[in-house]
Amino acid sequence: MGMAASAGLALSGVAQGQEAEPKPVRVGVVGVGNRGTSLAGNLLRLPGVRIPAVCDINPDHLARVQALVETAGQPKPEGYGENELAYEKLMARDDLDAVIIASYWQWHTPMAVCAMRNGKYAGVEVPAALDVAQCWDLVNTSEQTGVPCMMLENWSFRQDNLAVLNMIRQRMLGEMVHCHCAHSHDCIDHWFFDREGNDRWPAEFLVKYNRDQYPTHSLGPVLSWMDINCGDAFATLASTATAQRGINAYFARRFGPQHPNATKAFAQGDIVTTTIKTHGGKTIIINYDMQLPRPYDNRWLIQGTLGLYNEQRDAVYLTGQSPEYHEWEPFPPYQEQHNHAWWREGAGAQDGHGGTDSLELALFVKAVRDRTQTPIDVYDSVTMSCVVGLSGESIAKGSVPVVVPDFTRGQWKTRKPVFGVVV
Ligand SMILES: NC(=O)c1ccc[n+]([C@@H]2O[C@H](COP(=O)([O-])OP(=O)(O)OC[C@H]3O[C@@H](n4cnc5c(N)ncnc54)[C@H](O)[C@@H]3O)[C@@H](O)[C@H]2O)c1
Helix, strand or coil: CCHHHHHHHHHCCCCCCCCCCCCCEEEEEECCCHHHHHHHHHHHCCCCEEEEEEECCCHHHHHHHHHHHHHCCCCCCEEECCCCCCHHHHHHCCCCCEEEECCCHHHHHHHHHHHHHCCCEEEECCCCCCCHHHHHHHHHHHHHHCCCEEECCHHHHCHHHHHHHHHHHCCCCCCEEEEEEEEECCCHHHHHECCCCCECCCHHHHHHCCCCCCCHHHHHHHHHHCCECCCECEEEEEEEECCCCHHHHHHHHHHCCCCHHHCCCCCCCCEEEEEEEECCCCEEEEEEECCCCCCCECCCEEEECCEEEECCCCEEEECCCCCCCCCCEECHHHHHHCCCHHHHHHCCCCCCHHHHHHHHHHHHHHHHHHCCCCCCCHHHHHHHHHHHHHHHHHHHCCCCCEECCCCCCCHHHCCCCCCCCCC
16 A cells, blocks of 8 residues: 555554545645646545645646546546636635645735635745745734645654654753754756746746745754744844856756856855754754755754764764764664654655655645644744845845744743644
8 A cells, every 4th residue: 555545544543444425525636747747646645535626827837737637536626717817716616625736826815815715725835935024924824814825844744753752852952052954956947947047936936035045844843853833943144145056067068158047147055054043052953955066965964962963974873872982873773763653654755756746745635634733733843944144134134144034922831742643
């Protein structure tokens, strides 16, 4: 049985082998390019999920996802896409429980707000918001409507990261002190621009802004590792950026020095380094690294008073436990021993980022079905996302520390950890 199916069964409380159809959950999908179509495919593999409506301004993408839903044996979903506000009609339908949003960045917040105002759970792609004002829009709307909003940060659900979370919660690393994380993902030749060097929609962000454009995958697991919003909170943030060399160099190398982008001015520096200080005295370093040639990496390192985990080395060192003084130990046996319940139930499938996409969607759908809080709530969604705007502000002011707003309005002092807690 695949990850999606088994997670769906286990998470809906139905024992394997007794496959009763769970209560239907009706989901609309808005923005069905590469990511939205992939998420729709994952949703269609979850028991009881129906997709009655889809939305995209690109007619080819709309037709492609409609065919996907029909191939899965469901009626052709109604399509919306006559203009950029067509999503409002989808969200006003009375036969949807939730909306998944995978459109361009600037639409994430308005679409999620619209979903919540219409009483639909919002599952919104990363980043959920681009500045502090949008972060507050999400928080205020979720609080006023009582409707959850979950940013679909999938690396929070990785098997290794959840095993580390289990180890941290058993205090095997002691008291948390410091963390490093990164989104090191060369996206110049296929995502910011297409293979022929033409702009794709995110390219304009490289022209206009100098900031950490994509901090959410780096920060996803870090929030629960460090009890952020449940015992501690971000206090200040300071960012610095290198000059931009990588984009010009890429275009000169691949298309020749005459290509306009070989000399064009892009505001975005190649590497952005952000240091966050928490109220509890922890520090977190985040690297944005998306425009220099390199293999993919997240470079997580989490360090406490008893030892540390290093994702790149796939290793741990735990004082008093590791057999050799100051020698790394392999992490895989720890991952096996401390495997998270979410993965014990459904390990094995590789659909969508090693099974993380199915798991996060299964948990999102379960929350919608049970009318409970989503595993990543609106506060965690905006805490990860606010780094986009605040890093830009800090860089523009000469890398000075800027205050991170308390989106929980003081609740972080008394809230208990929820993410990954299985009762
Ligand atoms: N979590 C992950 O691992 C992950 C991976 C890839 C992308 N993403 C996120 O998913 C989002 C989409 O990325 P992508 O690579 O699929 O891009 P894409 O260009 O392939 O798809 C975006 C789609 O949104 C549609 N769209 C844009 N504005 C719209 C509007 N107003 N109404 C309706 N449709 C609209 C476009 O026509 C397009 O089909 C981005 O926000 C990205 O950050 C997340």
